[in-house]
Amino acid sequence: MMKCLCALAALSLAAGPALAEGKCTSAPKSKWQPRSALESQLQADGFSIRQIKVEGGCYEVYATDKAGKRANMAFNAETLEKLDNAEAGEN
Amino acid sequence: MATIRVWDPFVRAFHWSLALSFAVAWLSGEGPERLHELAGYAAGALVIARVAWGFVGTGYARFSQFVRSPAAVVGYLKSVAAGSERRFVGHNPAGGAMIVALLTSLAATAATGWMLTTDAFWGSILLQRAHSVLAHGVLLLALAHLCGVALASLRHRENLVRAMVIGDKRAPEPGDVA
Numbered sequence: 001m002m003k004c005l006c007a008l009a010a011l012s013l014a015a016g017p018a019l020a021e022g023k024c025t026s027a028p029k030s031k032w033q034p035r036s037a038l039e040s041q042l043q044a045d046g047f048s049i050r051q052i053k054v055e056g057g058c059y060e061v062y063a064t065d066k067a068g069k070r071a072n073m074a075f076n077a078e079t080l081e082k083l084d085n086a087e088a089g090e091n
Numbered sequence: 092m093a094t095i096r097v098w099d100p101f102v103r104a105f106h107w108s109l110a111l112s113f114a115v116a117w118l119s120g121e122g123p124e125r126l127h128e129l130a131g132y133a134a135g136a137l138v139i140a141r142v143a144w145g146f147v148g149t150g151y152a153r154f155s156q157f158v159r160s161p162a163a164v165v166g167y168l169k170s171v172a173a174g175s176e177r178r179f180v181g182h183n184p185a186g187g188a189m190i191v192a193l194l195t196s197l198a199a200t201a202a203t204g205w206m207l208t209t210d211a212f213w214g215s216i217l218l219q220r221a222h223s224v225l226a227h228g229v230l231l232l233a234l235a236h237l238c239g240v241a242l243a244s245l246r247h248r249e250n251l252v253r254a255m256v257i258g259d260k261r262a263p264e265p266g267d268v269a
Binding site for chain 2: 050051053062063064068070072086087
């Protein structure tokens with residue numbers, strides 16, 4: 001049983017980083033895309049923006065989509081690439 | 092040593108469930124979000140249940156038994172400073188004020204947290220700030236609560252943490268407030 005659990009733990013540790021897609025940038029703020037660029041990108045995608053804040057090397061966005069559904073997203077501040085998980089930015 | 096039942100099962104289960112809910116909510120403030128929301132709803136529901144129990148519950152659980160006037164609370168705190176405070180079998184006046192403060196601030200924290208999940212307040216910076224300030228207030232109150240429990244336990248040579256687990260306390264002696 002213990003052997004099983006250890007193997008499982010090792011597997012999940014090894015698989016962890018590979019599964020997490022995208023991460024926040026570690027580049028200095030001078031390399032970041034301006035907030036306005038993210039705003040235009042989001043507006044083009046039909047989002048109404050409620051709030052954009054900086055979380056580490058990410059922009060965290062509170063918005064509603066075309067259908068009015070609430071969305072909480074994180075974007076790499078250097079590339080404006082969307083992270084799979086909004087919470088990944090909150091570290 | 093003669094003991095009497097002071098904290099009923101509801102009060103004890105409520106107390107530790109609320110402490111756990113707040114701890115989980117505090118630690119999950121930056122995510123995972125689902126866990127944070129669950130802990131917040133649990134805390135809110137527990138506070139509502141406790142308020143109801145404060146009106147219909149057993150003796151020492153009732154607000155009318157332990158909520159005192161601000162003057163009485165100040166008077167009690169002065170007697171603590173002078174080292175002459177009496178032992179209360181139920182909540183002492185400062186403890187009663189702490190319960191009111193904790194229930195109120197926890198209710199406000201849970202309410203603002205829930206509001207942040209609604210369309211109306213989604214992403215509201217102002218409400219996020221209010222929620223955060225309230226949560227920090229609860230944490231400070233909880234720390235003060237721990238200090239009060241430690242102090243009263245030392246002064247009256249009784250383990251108040253154990254009493255909140257077991258439910259029983261030393262029976263009142265001459266000079267104590269039953």
